[in-house]
Amino acid sequence: MTQAIRQVRLTREGFERLQKTMEQEQERLAEATRILQEQMETSADTEDTGLEDAKREKMAIEARIDELEDTLARATIIEDGEGSAGGRVELGSVVVLANETTKKDMKVQVVSAPEAAVLGGSLPRISEDSPVGKELMGRKKGEAFVVNLESGKQVKYKVKGIE
Structure with a gap:
């Protein structure tokens, strides 16, 4: 029985950063x-x-190279504009989030876990697997949501914009 290869969706910038890291x-x-x-x-x-x-x-180092080679081999690149189809947050979306607790806005990009783990880039990145990322996926502009942090605290966010 052959195992299906799980694709890893990366932004073009993330793919290039992973190549540079390798x-x-x-x-x-x-x-x-x-x-x-x-x-x-x-x-x-x-x-x-x-x-x-x-x-x-x-x-x-060899293990890290193997991991990077595997990720790059399974990578499909998310094209610009693909990350916000239908006005919902998807992988690759750039989102303006309002932290309702601190009353501060932040602009972040939602990316896959392998891409979030690589340093560098023009924007802060949130992994789709993180507590905020999981709650953010599929949301529309104007939607609010609460994230339960490991510390037991709750943070309320609101989607102010999706690019």
Whole structure:
């Protein structure tokens, strides 16, 4: 039985950031490999903690590269304007949210979890899997909603605009 490949929907900017992150991780891997080889050549003691640290670092970078390659291989890019079809919040939507508690507005983009995890970008991002993201998906301009935070607090938001 073949398992269906789960698509990951990314904005073009997010896709490019993930590619750039992967290039940086590949550079880190080359450096970690060089350090590991030096440690192996100079280490007379098989219990050398520096050698073990270098091995762990190299394995962590390789795992991160595998994760990035997998995400990029499954990526479909959300085209501009696709993220607000029908006036509802969808993946890729840029939303102006009013925090009814603090009376402050914020402009955020709703993105997939892999994209939200990558630093950089022009706007703050909210993962569709986050408490706010889950409540925000499918909402229309003018709708208000309450988010229950892990701390037990509740925050009320209102959708002021969708781009």
